[in-house]
Amino acid sequence: MSRRPTPSRRRWTYALLIASVLLLTLMPLPAGIEPFRPYWVALLLVYWSLEAPRPVPLGLAFLIGLVLDVLTVSLMGQHALSLVIMLYLVGRFRSRIRFFSHWRQALAILALLLNDRVVLLWGLLLAGVRDFGWAYWVAPFVGALIWPWLFVLLDQAVRPLWRRRP
Amino acid sequence: MASPHNADRQTLFTRAASPTARLMLYGLLAIVLMAMDFRGQYVERIRNAASLLAVPVYKLIEMPFRFGGWMDEQITSRATLVRQNRQLSESLMAMQAQLQKLNESRAENQRLRDLLGAGQQSQEGFLYAELLSIDLDPFSHRVMISGGPERGIFVGQPVIDAYGVVGQVEAVLPGTARVRLISDANHALPVQIGRTGLRSIVYGSGDTQILVLPTLPFNADVQAGDLLFTSGLGDRFPAGYPVGEIMSVQRDPGQTFARAYARPTASLDRGREVLLLTGSTASESPVSAVDDDQ
Known part of the structure; x- marks a missing residue:
C-alpha cells in the first residue's frame, strides 16, 4: 500500500471533513439538547491549525465563517469574527498547545471556546438578544469534553495526509 | 509557497506583525459587515444571493432525516394507521359541526357589515x-x-x-x-x-x-x-x-x-x-x- 497521499485524496478528505462539521452544525437535535451543541466548525479548524504543517490562514477562517453565517442565518460576519479571533489565538500559542497532553489541550480549548462565547456575545447583543440562558455558557464545556476524542479521531483520518509531504 | 529559505530572510518584525495585522484587517471587516447587516439592506441582498448556494447544502443535510421520516411512515403498523384515521375522522366531524355554526355567524356578520356599509371581509x-x-x-x-x-x-x-x-x-x-x-x-x-x-x-x-x-x-x-x-x-x-x-x-x-x-x-x-x-x-x-x- 502506498503511504504517500495523492493531492486528490487530500482534497477529498478535506471536503468530507468540512461537509461533516457543517452537517453536525445544521443537523436537527431535540430541543432539550440543542443549546449544548458544540462549536464543531471551530473544533475542526483548531485541530487543523494545530496539527497541519502550517496553521489555517486567517483569510480562510474568515471565509468559512462567512459560509457558516449564510448557512445558519446569523448576523453576517459574526462567525467570521469569532473564527478569525480564535484561529489567531491558536496560531499565537500553537507551539505551546501542540505539546500539551490531551486533557491539558482540552483545557486550552475550553478557554478558547469560552473566549469565543464572549466574542459572539457582541454580535448577539447587537442583534437585540438579551436573554441567553445558562446553556449558552455550557456549550464550550461540551466542546472541551469532546476534544480529546475528536483529536484522536481526526488523527486517524487526517494525520496520514500530512505525515509525508511530497 | 514560501520556501524555508524565503522564510529565513523575513525579518523578525514582519513575521511578528503580520498575523496581528491580518487579525485587525479581518476583524474590522467582520465588524463592519455585522454593523451593515444590522443597519442596512445591502448585506441582506448579498445574503439572499449567497443563500442560493446554501440550498443544496440544506437539501443534502435534510436527506437522511427525510429518509428516516419516510421509513418511519413505511413501517407504521396498520393498527396505528386505522386508529389515527378514526381519530382524525372524529375530530373532522366535530370541526365541521362547529364550522356550520361559524358559517352562519359569518353570513350574519357580513349582513350586518353590509347594513353598516363596512367593506367586504x-x-x-x-x-x-x-x-x-x-x-x-x-x-x-x-x-x-x-x-x-x-x-x-x-x-x-x-x-x-x-x-x-x-x-x-x-x-x-x-x-x-x-x-x-x-x-x-x-x-x-x-x-x-x-x-x-x-x-x-x-x-x-x-x-x-x-x-x-x-x-x-x-x-x-x-x-x-x-x-x-x-x-x-x-x-x-x-x-x-x-x-x-x-x-x-x-x-x-x-x-x-x-x-x-x-x-x-x-x-x-x-x-x-x-x-x-x-x-x-x-x-x-x-x-x-x-x-x-x-
Whole structure:
C-alpha cells in the first residue's frame, strides 16, 4: 500500500471533513439538547491549525465563517469574527498547545471556546438578544469534553495526509 | 509557497506583525459587515444571493432525516394507521359541526357589515408547508420551510400554525423559503387586545417564549390573560389571527409607557408544520419599513 497521499485524496478528505462539521452544525437535535451543541466548525479548524504543517490562514477562517453565517442565518460576519479571533489565538500559542497532553489541550480549548462565547456575545447583543440562558455558557464545556476524542479521531483520518509531504 | 529559505530572510518584525495585522484587517471587516447587516439592506441582498448556494447544502443535510421520516411512515403498523384515521375522522366531524355554526355567524356578520356599509371581509386561503429539518443559529429566529416561488410563496407572506401567527416569509429560494419568526427582536407586529380592542404593536424579544408590548399607554386596560390578535393594520397580516396571551404587565412610574409581556400562542420552537396565508389582504411586497423596523 502506498503511504504517500495523492493531492486528490487530500482534497477529498478535506471536503468530507468540512461537509461533516457543517452537517453536525445544521443537523436537527431535540430541543432539550440543542443549546449544548458544540462549536464543531471551530473544533475542526483548531485541530487543523494545530496539527497541519502550517496553521489555517486567517483569510480562510474568515471565509468559512462567512459560509457558516449564510448557512445558519446569523448576523453576517459574526462567525467570521469569532473564527478569525480564535484561529489567531491558536496560531499565537500553537507551539505551546501542540505539546500539551490531551486533557491539558482540552483545557486550552475550553478557554478558547469560552473566549469565543464572549466574542459572539457582541454580535448577539447587537442583534437585540438579551436573554441567553445558562446553556449558552455550557456549550464550550461540551466542546472541551469532546476534544480529546475528536483529536484522536481526526488523527486517524487526517494525520496520514500530512505525515509525508511530497 | 514560501520556501524555508524565503522564510529565513523575513525579518523578525514582519513575521511578528503580520498575523496581528491580518487579525485587525479581518476583524474590522467582520465588524463592519455585522454593523451593515444590522443597519442596512445591502448585506441582506448579498445574503439572499449567497443563500442560493446554501440550498443544496440544506437539501443534502435534510436527506437522511427525510429518509428516516419516510421509513418511519413505511413501517407504521396498520393498527396505528386505522386508529389515527378514526381519530382524525372524529375530530373532522366535530370541526365541521362547529364550522356550520361559524358559517352562519359569518353570513350574519357580513349582513350586518353590509347594513353598516363596512367593506367586504376578506377570506384567506392556505398553503401547507413543512419546516425543513435544519437547525439554524438558535439566536437567529429564522426557520426554513419547504416550497419556493413555484408554489406561489412570496416575500412578506404571513405564516401561521394551528394555534397562531408564526412569522412572515423573509426570502424565497428555489424549493425553500426562509421565515422570520415573530420572536425575532427586530420583528414588530400590529395587534389588538381581544377583550378591549386596544391596538398596539408587539415586538419579538429574542426569546421564543416571550413577546413584548413596550408602548402601552399608562392607563391602558390590560391584564394578564388577555388575548392578542392581529389588528390587520400594516397591511401585512390579515386581522383576527391569534398572536399571544398577556403574561404580565409592568407599570413602572419612571417610564413613559407601560410594558406588557406575552407568550406566543403558536408553537414557535416546536411546530413542524405551518400554513401560509394566500389571499387578498396578504399582498405581495418586500419585507420593509412597517414590520421590519422598530
